Amino acid sequence: MTRVVNVHEAKTQLSRLLAQVEAGEDVVIARRGEPVARLVACKPPGKRQPDVLKGTIAVPDSFFDPLPEEELAAWEGR
Template sequence: MNVQEAKTRLSELLSRVERGEEVVVARAGTPIARLVPVDLSWRRPFGTMRFEVPASFDEPLPEGELAAWE
């Protein structure tokens, strides 16, 4: 598909891509881009890492630890 035609019909092209079709866009008959559906299967849900904050988290650091930071 020519670039100008692709610009004019972008919404239609995106609908076709959503249905699984690949669309090749060309400039002067030379292919320059390919529209393909995004593969989201590799993504994992955000926030799946679990950890616990110890009760001592907000307590003052020991003197030896404080001295090491100075």
């Protein structure tokens, strides 16, 4: 179920709205009846796995070569 609230209510009831979003409810914030934004729950980041790509990516030695002068100038805004 999607709940639509106006900006004033969203400002005064933000903590309650966040709790509802965390519980799985959709919340849309509207200005003068027109939807403007949607509050959505954020997924927690997944657990990092070191070396998950080890052995699948090869970086050539040329990767560490100095950049050509024109490319270096572009990076430095010259």
